[in-house]
Amino acid sequence: MIDNNANNILQSTKLQLTPGGEPQKHIMKSSRAFGYTVLADGQQFELYVGSEVAVIEHDEHAKMVLDKGQYRKTNQMEFDPFNNTVSYIFD
Secondary structure (H helix, E strand, C coil), X not given: CCCCCHHHCEEEEEEECCCCCCCCCCEEEEEEEXXXXXXXXXXXXXXXXXXXXXEEEECCEEEEEECCEEXXXXXXXXXXXXXXXXXXXXX
16 A cells, blocks of 8 residues: 655656657556656656556557556666766667
């Protein structure tokens, strides 16, 4: 059971997990609300799937089905040693 008051957990039936628009968006959907928290950098999420499965959809690959449980959505980062910068990588 998700305690909605703990840790500022938000609820939704649809959530865009990646920034930007078409076609590079990953959308998490469920017929029932799932919980999520946006982590400090605004790019990562803690995801809480309850009684119904959730599905992550993307135009360029097969859907991913998430069973009941807790998940963390992270981003790959890349370090450029030539200009000493770190950037997020999006597919």
